[in-house]
Amino acid sequence: MKQIASLTYTFLLLLFSITNVELIxxxxxxxxxxxxxxxxxxxxxxxxxxxxxxxxRNRFKLTHNGSHYNSSDFIYPMILTVGTCLVHRNLKxxxxxxxxxxxxxxxxxxxxxxxxxxxxxxxxxxxSVACRQxxxxxxxxxxxxxxxxxQIAERIHNAWIKRNEHxxxxxxxxxxxxxxETEKDKDRRAFLIACRLFNxxxxxxxVKTTPIHLIEPSIE
Numbered sequence: 001m002k003q004i005a006s007l008t009y010t011f012l013l014l015l016f017s018i019t020n021v022e023l024i025x026x027x028x029x030x031x032x033x034x035x036x037x038x039x040x041x042x043x044x045x046x047x048x049x050x051x052x053x054x055x056x057r058n059r060f061k062l063t064h065n066g067s068h069y070n071s072s073d074f075i076y077p078m079i080l081t082v083g084t085c086l087v088h089r090n091l092k093x094x095x096x097x098x099x100x101x102x103x104x105x106x107x108x109x110x111x112x113x114x115x116x117x118x119x120x121x122x123x124x125x126x127x128s129v130a131c132r133q134x135x136x137x138x139x140x141x142x143x144x145x146x147x148x149x150x151q152i153a154e155r156i157h158n159a160w161i162k163r164n165e166h167x168x169x170x171x172x173x174x175x176x177x178x179x180x181e182t183e184k185d186k187d188r189r190a191f192l193i194a195c196r197l198f199n200x201x202x203x204x205x206x207v208k209t210t211p212i213h214l215i216e217p218s219i220e
Contacts, residue, residue, distance in 0.1 A: 029206055030131065036201065037194045038120070038127035039112035044189055044220060046108060052182075059108040060085075060094055065116035066103025069093055080104070122163075129159045130194040138209050144195065145215040153187035160187075185219060192220055 050056070060082045074086035074095045082104050085094035092109050096102035105116060112123060133152045142148055154176040161173050176184065192214070198204065199211045 026206060029201075029203060030135075033194075033197065033201060033203060034124060034127045034131050036197050037131055037190070038123040040193050040197065041127055041130075041190050042112040042115070042123050044193060045186070049108060056108070058106045060104040060106050061119070063103050063105045063116045063118055065118050066093065066095075066105065069095075069103065071095075071100065125163055126156060126160065126190050127194070129156050130190040131198075133191060134194045134198050134212070135207065138198075138204070138207060138212065143215055144212055149188055149191060149216060152191045153184060156187040156190050157184075189220055196220070 049059070058080075060080050062082070069088060073089045074093075075089055076087040076091075077097065078085055078087050078094070080087075080094055082094070082096075084097045085104065086097055087094045092106045092114065094104045094106075096104075105119065107115065107119060112120065115123070130152070133155060137144065137148065137152070157176040157179070165173060176187070195212045195214060204211050
């Protein structure tokens with residue numbers, strides 16, 4: 001009896017260990033999925049922004065995570081949309097000429113991996129919502145049609161409002177139904193990018209399902 005109990009205990013330990021390994025692998029795959037979607041989403045935004053604003057060469061935004069830049073590398077005096085600055089030698093970062101604590105980064109010319117933590121976070125948060133919605137929809141075996149895309153896009157937008165309601169103006173917190181189509185497209189693209197990468201990364205093998213088939217053409 002003791003031997004049987006010992007074997008049973010060993011089997012349960014092995015089973016538990018395998019389950020943990022599988023869970024870790026799934027978690028690692030999900031994290032990779034989110035990062036790929038966040039990176040692609042940012043690059044997609046850059047391309048669309050440059051197409052819609054062909055005369056715009058940069059877009060500097062304030063960051064709260066710019067303290068790691070070497071102050072001696074800010075060498076080019078320039079007047080930017082954010083004010084009079086000294087621009088970093090990489091031309092993607094600027095420091096207010098009269099207040100060195102104000103650091104700006106050019107989100108239009110930075111790849112996702114170059115973004116400081118506060119700006120990368122927002123892309124990552126949007127990607128995380130989109131990826132979770134893809135996995136949930138796959139498990140529910142729903143059709144990836146126009147109605148579904150609109151439902152998920154609205155959820156992505158609502159999640160953005162929840163994250164930003166205390167740090168943005170009220171006019172930026174409009175419900176999804178009130179947004180112009182150009183703004184709705186950003187939320188749609190986040191979900192559609194996640195759908196495409198779900199297929200390209202063969203994540204359907206991990207969740208034991210089939211590739212996603214979009215009934216409506218992608219607007220990426």
